[in-house]
Amino acid sequence: MAPVEKSTEDTIRQRKENRLLDETDIKENGAAHGHVKNLVEWKKHMEVVKAEMVETMSCQMKDLLDKAVTDSLQSYTRDNVTSLSDKKRRNEDAEKGKIFIQRASLLDELMEVEHFRTIYHMFVAALCVFVISTVAVDLIDQGRLVLEFDVLFYTFGQFSTVVWLWICLFIYALLVPYKTLHFWGSRYSKSKHPFLLSASVISIFGICQFCVLGVFPPYIVLHYKLPPASSFVVILEQVRFLMKTYSFVRETVPSVIQKERNPDKLPKLSSYLYYLFCPTLIYRDRYPRTPYIRWSYVAKNFAQFLGCLFFGYFTLVTLCIPVFTNMSKQPFHMRTLVLSFFHATLPGTFVLLITFFAFLHCWLNAFAEMLRFADRMFYKDWWNSKSFSNYYRTWNVVVHDWLYYYVYRDILLEDQSKKNAHLVHCQDKPMNHIVGSVPFLVSATCGTTVFGAFDPLQSVADVCKRHGIWLHIDAALGGSALLSNKHRHLLNCIDRADSVTWNPHKMLGVGLQCSAFLLKDTTGLLEQCHAANATYLFQTDKFYSVKYDTGDKSIQCGRRVDCLKLWLMWKALGSEGLERRVDDALAHTRYLVEEMKKRDGFILVMEPEFVNLCFWYVPPSLRAQKHSPNFWEKLGKVAPVLKERMIKKGSMMIGYQPHENHVNFFRQIVVNPESTKEDLDFFLNEIERLGENL
Structure with a gap:
């Protein structure tokens, strides 16, 4: 960098000297050349300043790039080393269900960049051009302003029918699943025949879902012959209520069965009502919330939604409908049909982009802001997708999350075949080297170090039993919950583990260090692993049973009696303490x-x-x-x-x-x-x- 900086400084110095000579020459010759000469000299002066600024910025940019390259090379090895563990943690988080966090929509973040706002302004300008051209054509052809919205009014016709049908669907979705869950949940733990109770409730509820949310909306659409947009709204709301009610039942029923919820702690109606309106299809009792509502942001998004509606209307009326209208006046030919499709491809793509922006950004963000719903990741950067699968996963995150957690993952857990296991691993290139290997142990965690999360022990234990794999549970932090009748449910199915670690010093206040490794084994596994056959220390022919002697069942013979610390505290405080x-x-x-x-x-x-x-x-x-x-x-x-x-x-x-x-x-x-x-x-x-x- 030193030679470059030196040459740059010489160039700048030389240009400054030339500028001084020019100024001296001007003073000697006077102002005889008049105003034109002054303009020429001013232009030269600005060119010199421009060159100096460009060269200075170039030098600074080179320094920044060199520093960035150096930093990236230093962090390359560290990133490679941690990539596998990072992916493992991400997979573990994904298995626990969707985690909602406070974040803005991607387009809102991009709108803060001035260059990206240019694209938005281009779309606004295009809308203005459509409006102006339509008005101009009406004035020239008709001699007057004719803004006809017949197609728009027809498309959204029979609005009153749509409204009363939506009210019926909403009342059903609000009351029937909620009351059914409370009826079943309050009786399940007390019932002598829980299976019969569950089967009866599921049958009745399933019939109601099929009739009201499955058959009733399409019947109304066909019976009243609703126009296209009205039919689309009805079917869209039908699917939305179906997906929302399924998620509500799916997220709450397992916790009742596993006794993680007391009957008096079932979801509140206010939580369920909020869920029916908030822009997500995954139910949670609570969501991250923003501190206040920005009503100007709400108004802006609704205004943009209406603008997109008229934008799409003008595009269809101006560029799409005339193509097929003219085609109907001619004899049918396959060539004409193909050409019509290609003529409508560009405006159709335009309408697709407008629809995406109108619904997935403006509409959902407006409702999210009114409800103070903080997680605004309704889509990702699908426009950068290099494959259809990635586009499918990113263009509509709201629906994709529902499909992933309730369809794909359920199928994967239900059919834990070797083919499916290979399918998951092969999608991750760094994991290819372990495909086909035979796992010998699964380590589940109860109380992770950072978030204090608990793995689903029952599902993990089922997988381990099906494949004959050793199940170890790391309950170093969460194991103490077993001492509480109120919170013991967090470790349901821990009795199915082959081994457990527990650190009483982490939560109970036992003096450091107090750690236990608990093993469910009747085959003498510890003796086989650690026995040194030191007969001068461990005699097997004692007059009492030696199966509880720990000296010959551990790596080290001499060690501190950590269990005494726990025993003394237990005696002092008691189980209730x-x-x-x-x-x-x-x-x-x-x-x-x-x-x-x-x-x-x-x-x-x-x-x-x-x-x-x-x-x-x-x-x-x-x-x-x-x-x-x-x-x-x-x-x-x-x-x-x-x-x-x-x-x-x-x-x-x-x-x-x-x-x-x-x-x-x-x-x-x-x-x-x-x-x-x-x-x-x-x-x-x-x-x-x-x-x-x-």
Whole structure:
């Protein structure tokens, strides 16, 4: 870079000297050349300044590119090493179901780029051209302004029929699935014949779904001969209600069967009503919410939706309908039909783009904003797709998520054949080397380190049993929930494990270190693995049973008696005392969650499943900003600064970290048995105080 910089500086210096000579010459010759000469000299001067600026920016750009290349080479090895583990974590997250997080729609983020807004302005200009051309043609041909919307009114005809039919479908979708679930859920755990009860309810509910949401809407469409757009609206709402009610039942019934929900904790009607209107097909009791409603944003999206409606109408009336109208006046030929299709291809593609923008962006974002629904990823960058499969997965994320979680994944879990296993692995090139290998162990986790998530033990155990694979459960953190009658359901089916790890020091407050490896084995496996046959230490002919001696069943003979720590605490507190510690920890976690939702500035990364509370704190200076890439970049710098202030103040300390595509967030593990609600309030108040002027 040094020679380039030197030559650049010489060039700039030479041009400055030439400019000074020119100015001296002008002064000597006077102003005889008049105004024209001044303009010429000014132009020369601006050309010199332009050249200097271009060369300076070129040098700076070269420096930046060199730095970027160096940084990328340094991180290349690290990225390759972590790619497999990252993909594994992403797959694990996907298996747990869709996770809703606060994020803006892709087009909203792109609209912040000035060059991308040019494309939007081009579409607006095209709409103006259509309107002006239509008005001009009417004035020239008819001598007056004739804005006919006969086709539009016909397409959306019989609106009153559509309205009363939609009201009927909505009332059914709101009341029947909800009341059916509550009727079945409140009786399932108490019933002496749960299978008979479930079969009866499923049969009646299935018949109702088939008749009301399956047959009734198409019958009304055919009976009343609804026009195209009205028919499309009815069928679209029919499919939407079918998919939403299925997701509601599918997400709540398993938790009732596995006793994860008490009968008095079934979904509230308000939660279900919110779900029926929010722009997602995956049911959750709670969704991430924005702090307030931007009514100007709502009005803008509805205005854009109406603009797209008229845009599509003008396109069809001007470019598509005349093609087929003229064709009907001529004798039929296959050549004419093919040419008509090709003539309509370009405007048809145009209408497709307008429809995508109108519905998947404007309509869904308007309702999301009115309902403060924070997860706006309704589509991805499908326009960059290089295959049809990728386009299919990205152009409509709302529908694709439903198909993935309730169709594809169910089929995959139902048919765990070797062919399906190869299909999944072969889609990931770095995993190709393990295809055909025989797994010997599946390790499930109860209480992951970051999010405190629990794997679906029953499904994992079924797979392991079907294929004869050893099932190990890492319950280092979550294993303590077994001591609580209220939260024991989190570890349902843990009894089907072949081995379990548990660390009582992680949640119960037992002194460090206290870890246990529990093994379900009657074949003497530990003796076979670790026996040193040291007869001077371990005698097998003692007068008592030696099967509980641990010395010859571990790698090391001499070790600390960690189990004594747990035994002493258990004797001191009793089972009720340990249970109270678990219940208090989860109650404190829930208290913090509810308090954060009441305050401005706290955003949950996800709803906590256990005692792991992950969240962002948004200082007042960032709260009014859109959740754009620039916003997340700034938010990622908040946690390190806040922790520095905590340490220097000496008031408290909390850890933070990034995770995959999440910027730095705080991770609070609420397990201290001595914590009180006053401590938790201080924790929240201190974060707000330290971050107020960020």
